[in-house]
Amino acid sequence: MSECRPHELMNFPEGQAFTIAHLSDLHATDVRLGSPRDVLGKRALGWLSWRHRRRHEHQASVLRALIADLHQRAPDHIAITGDLTHLGLPSEIAAATNWLERIGPAEQVSVVPGNHDAYAGAEGAERWLPWRHYMGDLAGPPADADDADADARGFPWIRRIGGHIALIGISSARPTAPLLATGRVGARQRARVEALLATLAAEGRVRIVLLHHPPVAAGQSRRRQLDDAAEVRALLTRAGAELLLHGHTHECHEGVVRGPHGPIPVLGVASSSSAGPRPARRARYRLVRIVPERATDGTPRCRISWQLRGFDAATGGFVAETEEPALAHSAG
Numbered sequence: 608m609s610e611c612r613p614h615e616l617m618n619f620p621e622g623q624a625f626t627i628a629h630l631s632d633l634h635a636t637d638v639r640l641g642s643p644r645d646v647l648g649k650r651a652l653g654w655l656s657w658r659h660r661r662r663h664e665h666q667a668s669v670l671r672a673l674i675a676d677l678h679q680r681a682p683d684h685i686a687i688t689g690d691l692t693h694l695g696l697p698s699e700i701a702a703a704t705n706w707l708e709r710i711g712p713a714e715q716v717s718v719v720p721g722n723h724d725a726y727a728g729a730e731g732a733e734r735w736l737p738w739r740h741y742m743g744d745l746a747g748p749p750a751d752a753d754d755a756d757a758d759a760r761g762f763p764w765i766r767r768i769g770g771h772i773a774l775i776g777i778s779s780a781r782p783t784a785p786l787l788a789t790g791r792v793g794a795r796q797r798a799r800v801e802a803l804l805a806t807l808a809a810e811g812r813v814r815i816v817l818l819h820h821p822p823v824a825a826g827q828s829r830r831r832q833l834d835d836a837a838e839v840r841a842l843l844t845r846a847g848a849e850l851l852l853h854g855h856t857h858e859c860h861e862g863v864v865r866g867p868h869g870p871i872p873v874l875g876v877a878s879s880s881s882a883g884p885r886p887a888r889r890a891r892y893r894l895v896r897i898v899p900e901r902a903t904d905g906t907p908r909c910r911i912s913w914q915l916r917g918f919d920a921a922t923g924g925f926v927a928e929t930e931e932p933a934l935a936h937s938a939g
C-alpha cells in the first residue's frame with residue numbers, strides 16, 4: 608500500500624474508492640500481410656519474430672479470459688499502456704480497435720500507444736485515429752497542430768473522471784531502427800505534460816499518468832529504454848503526480864520517482880496476454896485501488912493499494928496472485 612498526498616484534495620470524496628485495472632502489451636492482433644510493402648525494412652524482422660515466437664506467446668484465448676475477468680471485477684476504469692499490435696500495420700490498428708470494443712465502452716477504457724504500435728512508417732500520431740475515442744481529450748494548445756514532432760502530436764491526452772481523478776496519457780511511441788525498441792516523450796510533449804500536471808494539481812485531482820516505456824530502471828536494456836527518461840523523471844519531480852503506470856518490459860515492476868512531496872509510485876505490469884512458459888512473464892494485470900482518507904493530523908491524502916491477477920493455465924481463467932500488498936513510501 609502506498610500513501611499519496613496531492614497538493615489539494617478538496618474534490619476527493621473521503622472513503623470512496625476508485626479502482627483502475629491496468630493492462631499492457633496485449634499484442635492482440637494477427638499479422639495479415641496485404642502486400643509485400645507491409646514487410647519492408649524493419650517490419651521484415653518484426654514479421655519473422657511474430658511468425659516464429661510472438662504469435663505463439665500472445666494468445667486470443669488468454670485475451671478472452673482477461674476480458675471475462677475484467678467484466679466480473681467491474682473496475683471503474685481500464686488503462687492499457689500500449690503495444691496492442693505487433694507491427695503497427697493499419698490492419699492491426701483496426702483489429703486492436705475491435706478488441707478495445709470488447710474490453711469496454713470508450714469512456715471507461717483508456718489507451719496510450721507503445722513502440723510496436725509505431726513500429727515503422729511516417730504516419731505520425733495519425734495512425735492511431737481509430738483509437739481516438741479511447742484517448743480522452745487533446746491537451747495540447749491549438750498550435751500543437753503545427754508541432755513538427757508528428758509522433759507526439761495530440762499528446763498528452765487528458766481524461767477528467769468525476770471531480771477528483773485525472774488520467775494523463777503520454778506517448779513514448781516512435782518508429783525506431785531495426786533491433787531497437789526505444790521510446791521518447793520529446794521536449795514539447797514534456798512541456799505540455801508539466802503544465803497539465805500543475806493545472807490538475809490546482810484542481811485538487813489525483814493524477815494518474817499512463818506511459819508505455821518505464822521512466823525508471825525496470826530491467827530494460829539500453830536498446831529498449833526511454834531515451835529521455837531523466838528529463839521525464841525531472842518533470843515529475845517538479846510537477847508531481849500521484850501514480851504512474853507503465854508497460855513495455857513484459858514483467859511486473861514496482862518503483863518510485865521522487866516527487867515534490869515524497870515518492871511517486873511507478874507500477875509496471877507484465878503482458879496481459881502472454882501464455883509463454885516463463886513464470887515471470889505470464890499474463891497479468893493489476894487492479895489498483897485509490898482510497899481517500901485523512902492522516903492523523905487531518906491532512907487529506909489518498910491510499911493506493913493493488914491486487915495482481917494472473918492467468919492460470921489449469922483453469923483457463925485469471926486468479927488473484929496477491930492481496931493488496933503494501934509499499935512503504937508516500938507520493939505526491
Ligand SMILES: [Fe+2]
Nearest residue numbers: 690721722855
Ligand atoms: Fe513495448
